[in-house]
Amino acid sequence: MENTIGRVNFGVVGVGGIAEIAHLPAIHKSEKAQLTAVCDIDKKRADATAKKWGAQATYYSMEEMVQNKEIDAIIVATPNVYHKENVILAANAKKNILCEKPLATNLKDAEEMISVCKTNNVLLQVGFSERFWNQTEIAKTLIEQGVIGEVYGFKATLNEKWGLFPAATDYRYDLSLSGGACIIDLAIHRIDLARYLVGEIERVCADITHVSIPYNVDDNVWILCSFRNGGSGCISANRFSPGVSNPIEMYGTEGNLFINLESFNPFHSVPIAIYTEKDPSLLPEILNLYFYPQNYWDQLGKNWISIVPPRENNFLKQLNAFIDAVLESTTPKVTGEDGLKVLEVVMAAYKSVNEKGWVNLPLREKVVEIPRY
Amino acid sequence: MENTIGRVNFGVVGVGGIAEIAHLPAIHKSEKAQLTAVCDIDKKRADATAKKWGAQATYYSMEEMVQNKEIDAIIVATPNVYHKENVILAANAKKNILCEKPLATNLKDAEEMISVCKTNNVLLQVGFSERFWNQTEIAKTLIEQGVIGEVYGFKATLNEKWGLFPAATDYRYDLSLSGGACIIDLAIHRIDLARYLVGEIERVCADITHVSIPYNVDDNVWILCSFRNGGSGCISANRFSPGVSNPIEMYGTEGNLFINLESFNPFHSVPIAIYTEKDPSLLPEILNLYFYPQNYWDQLGKNWISIVPPRENNFLKQLNAFIDAVLESTTPKVTGEDGLKVLEVVMAAYKSVNEKGWVNLPLREKVVEIPRY
């Protein structure tokens, strides 16, 4: 890109909850980011946000914002159904794009968005922010180094009671805007991590229901998965149980690896716990770094270890990774294709509910009907 | 029963691993139990066991042992496929029976065993020993008292690497003797707890495979369940990952309840953790008993609590519950029907694997083919 001063100028479209809690603070904290403009169809909110975060310009339509030549990149944080048009407008205006998850609400749109970005040679990163927790990154490294052997079991949950998150509107429970409730907002993060940490999913069987919350949408999601490597797993998420529960458990032939990301409780009380049967001399240094033995001279080995990495802001790390990819013209850590693949699993889960059984991936359908409850 | 001294005389058939690790020590410790006889077709092992534990008589055939009139009750701890004939012999000899899990290897056998016990008016308890952990009992009470509201989510795992348990033989991996490997040995405990803690299972979809261990049997079990109350869950078990992992997580509309039963690690480090949104004044006293606040005067309420009950021997508690039921002629805590219902879920899981999809309960088939790997 032509920005020679090593800084990326951002426009943010959709200044609701996630922009306010994640993206705008990240731009504010990053030394490599500048907030050039914000855009929202709600003028009052757009103005207030621009003032609060010091945006140079305020827009009420995306068409106008993309004409601002100062803007290098756009963060798309609008309701899901608008991601498509926002991304296409941005791409055609040669803006790099960090698009919130889900990439789109159906596979056809997602493919088109990816294609338009390619044509315009702009970078497209999808907002799977949980990959940027230090816990996730350490887990990825440990698995790649074989510390727990081949991973044949994966259990992951993300529960967050419906009223907990401070959302400005409840569009998340309007399926025509969101394309899905609990599955597309919460479970989708765990689907991404399943692919990232274990590998591609080959088939799913889903049990998705509405059991309790005051919106007539999915609030209890259970997805049984078979992985390409021969392993199995279950991804679950709900909107009805109090507190946030978010454990991820990985079972391998030579060890276990458990991580907890954003919320803690006495049961899931450590960020990372590892057990490995590997020879200690072959283990990566990070295990020694966090091995607090009972006695100073005890050696690491065939014992549980907890790792408590610094709790660095995952949204800031996500933004900086995007900026680095923009500045260095490299592939982003989470690509449009990742966004598409994850969405395909969501759609396969929908189909599984509609047809009551296993659904193989890849899907042939580009559009799957959202189950109704 | 006619035993007037308030003590039950036991015969134990099958003196392998579980008898040695669980039943014989329990009889030894219980003030209400006496070891009258042991029986095993392996004469050497029968003799050694009788000597070690002080049995008055030693038998090499069940037909002979059941003729011993001193014996009030028989513990059946033979390989699964022999449970049927052992139970029927015992019942016809008017002995009360504590039969190890699984009750049988198919539903037809299980029904016949229950019927013969009824006809002979003898008590039949199935060895779901995990119900007798204090953690399980406390969880049951808390759920019944509504502390976490309606339970719509259930996750339970029991992993134990194949070589960990000190078994005398490897019959557990001979499907013709065991009727199933990981599912019928480990997952079955979690199926029982699912029914006990949440309620009846209405349908299952199972992913059961062999991925790693040196026996050509199921070593990776994942069962997606829908419950009659509208909730969902996933039960998993494996024989390939090191260490024992055994967390159980329950998600309700007004709280969360997590228990860990027999093994601990830094991630699953407490026996019970509870979060409830209920008004503190309505909560059961046990929560106050184990609420160690940061400051003396802090009040319980909308906060996580850990409970660390005494780790009483669950096998001793199981035996004493059986003895009490025998002495007081009451229904045992785990009935033959419980054993049958749990076995039905196992068979439904087999059918789900064979037919690749959801299977509704109750099953029509009495015999389901064991999947081969």
Add this chain to the structure above:
Amino acid sequence: MENTIGRVNFGVVGVGGIAEIAHLPAIHKSEKAQLTAVCDIDKKRADATAKKWGAQATYYSMEEMVQNKEIDAIIVATPNVYHKENVILAANAKKNILCEKPLATNLKDAEEMISVCKTNNVLLQVGFSERFWNQTEIAKTLIEQGVIGEVYGFKATLNEKWGLFPAATDYRYDLSLSGGACIIDLAIHRIDLARYLVGEIERVCADITHVSIPYNVDDNVWILCSFRNGGSGCISANRFSPGVSNPIEMYGTEGNLFINLESFNPFHSVPIAIYTEKDPSLLPEILNLYFYPQNYWDQLGKNWISIVPPRENNFLKQLNAFIDAVLESTTPKVTGEDGLKVLEVVMAAYKSVNEKGWVNLPLREKVVEIPRY
């Protein structure tokens, strides 16, 4: 005593903070206690308290209350300097007495109080409520059974920032009423536990200062102790640091025993932790009861164990122990002599500050000047 219905009728004199937080709730909860009367010179408070807790009678003078023949026992919870006259009035009226700590503000008074109680043949218990925590009782048992060998090291702290406790008045910081601030209110509990758990103290050297709080009294207490058994220790307490810190550490020749009583934090996070080098087969059953091993079959031995006993109300246990001693005419768990001995250590600490050095016990002086800051 003549009360034949197995219940003790109480009068409570001094209805300030500790009566309200500890004694009145304990009487309310105990099945063996009845609140007959309350007494306070503050009429408004006396009336309000009587109404709140359902006392049958209200008095504004102790002389009147002791004439009530229904009253079997009196709890003395007035400012320290009044303990003497309250106890003597009660004893002469043949009432049994549970007197808050400190027993008195000088040794002469304490001796006289004990003597009058003896003459009148009434029972005198001093309110060292911390002996009644389950943690303390378990520690006492473990030490008596030799689990940690001979205890030669004792470290104990009780810090509670001056504004934390919800006191109705600040008499605790008026030395003419209290006879001492931090030392006589907080450190005194630890002196009692030192004697209870390790044995008699033979000499002390104290460093007691005022460093920070807005009352010109001792707020930083450090007492170095030599014990009769040859061991050493340090008791400390302060009124300036935030939160409550209350760890007690005992170091023995064959083990370590750490307890935390009323407040918890991530550093002092468990109620009891024990390490012992004893042969596991010789250890008391309670260690096995709370041994949650990594794997089910792991054996106890030369390993740390945490014990989390039920957090039963120590004030209720204190009251019930007093009632049992009254009803069964036995020696109370904490005698007047205990109160005297602990007070003697406080006075020795004062003398140590005044004279800048070690002070041997027993003291010859009956009255020691309170150091001023």
Add this chain to the structure above:
Amino acid sequence: MENTIGRVNFGVVGVGGIAEIAHLPAIHKSEKAQLTAVCDIDKKRADATAKKWGAQATYYSMEEMVQNKEIDAIIVATPNVYHKENVILAANAKKNILCEKPLATNLKDAEEMISVCKTNNVLLQVGFSERFWNQTEIAKTLIEQGVIGEVYGFKATLNEKWGLFPAATDYRYDLSLSGGACIIDLAIHRIDLARYLVGEIERVCADITHVSIPYNVDDNVWILCSFRNGGSGCISANRFSPGVSNPIEMYGTEGNLFINLESFNPFHSVPIAIYTEKDPSLLPEILNLYFYPQNYWDQLGKNWISIVPPRENNFLKQLNAFIDAVLESTTPKVTGEDGLKVLEVVMAAYKSVNEKGWVNLPLREKVVEIPRY
């Protein structure tokens, strides 16, 4: 110094336990260190050590080693009584010196050693390795930034049972070689940290005894301290209790700060725990970095925080700090004066035992008699 390649060539004198466990591995790991020579009067041990760690030269006398011109710096790890002559020989040969603690066995020697180093313009660092734990460094920073206000309470312990450490000889229990047992080996570390973290000690009263171990030396050390800032504290150490216990507790007017350095147990289970009453916006970033809240959006503030820094090798960090000071000609982190001041506290403690009372600092005596037991 003239070494232009940014690397320091080391000679190590005294290749016993601490050289083997600490210094030689540190030299091996450091990219800025090279092992040029080892020296020990025990020829066999010198040869074996040189071979094991790859020393270029082996010496049996210090006089010879100091003539090796390749050597830039010497680590003195001989029995304490020889530190003086080793340091003086090294200094006169213009070698920089990292001398194990204690610097010397009396103050006169220590002053002479410091003086000779100054005269020769060589750097002298004393081996107080516990300052180099990350926990200590973080604590230092937090205190300097006022996170816990003024520190008026300091409790520190270092217990290590006499047989635990793998020493080649038992010179540590020969007072003529060591100048003190438990106090000069263990407590001395805590005296250094007291000075480092709280400030200068103004007076001490010590209770030092022999209670249990099979050497007739001090095995139970308790030192009451008054600090120059008006605070108080107690430093203790013993050689009789099993396991290693090493908690350090600091109580300030606005917070508490607890650290545990080299060994862990369920009671002292975290490396650092902090409580502060400061306004969260004024707190250093490290607290936010390690604040794992119950819910993602919870804010830091008036709550306990645990910090689990990487457990980096404190001896390697000590060596690298020494190397940096050498290469950059800066003052080392632990100076000869620090070694002298700490030794003065040890001598004051001896005097306190000998004279049974408080001893003020600075001491007038340069030599104090070691108490005998």
